Amino acid sequence: MTQRDGGNFSGAQGINLGNAPGSNFGHAPGSHFHGVVNDHGTAAQQEELRTLINGLLNVVARHQNELADPQGASTAVELLREEVEGEQRPNRLTGFLSMLTASAGGVTAITEAATKVRELLTAML
Numbered sequence: 001m002t003q004r005d006g007g008n009f010s011g012a013q014g015i016n017l018g019n020a021p022g023s024n025f026g027h028a029p030g031s032h033f034h035g036v037v038n039d040h041g042t043a044a045q046q047e048e049l050r051t052l053i054n055g056l057l058n059v060v061a062r063h064q065n066e067l068a069d070p071q072g073a074s075t076a077v078e079l080l081r082e083e084v085e086g087e088q089r090p091n092r093l094t095g096f097l098s099m100l101t102a103s104a105g106g107v108t109a110i111t112e113a114a115t116k117v118r119e120l121l122t123a124m125l
Contacts, residue, residue: 041124049124052117053081056100059109068105076100080117093121 041049060073067073076099083092097114104110 045120045124049084049117049120052113052120053077053084056080056110056113056117059107059113060100060104063104063107063109066105066107067103067110069103072103073100073110076103090121090125094118 056077060067060070060077064070076096080093080096080100083089083096097118101111101114104114
């Protein structure tokens with residue numbers, strides 16, 4: 001695969017990996033690659049993602065006293081919600097899920113809810 005100026009790679013007409021609306025991956029300084037992820041999934045997947053994130057908020061609230069890091073868990077869920085409503089960069093979403101899982105400690109309800117979100121994100125890619 002060869003990178004050309006303008007963001008298209010040779011041999012694949014009509015496929016733009018440039019700064020198109022819907023670009024979903026961040027890039028390292030000096031990098032010229034930007035990816036597009038499935039236009040953020042289907043409408044049904046988007047609704048399911050929002051529902052799962054709201055479920056995570058509820059689970060975190062219910063288990064607040066059992067968490068290894070309650071503030072970290074609340075912060076991770078809020079960051080997830082903001083990212084879902086914004087650009088939906090998969091690397092950030094999975095990072096926030098990892099942060100949440102670490103903050104949860106041994107609370108399996110949170111680990112299970114985070115796994116569902118992670119599985120949906122994978123299906124959306």
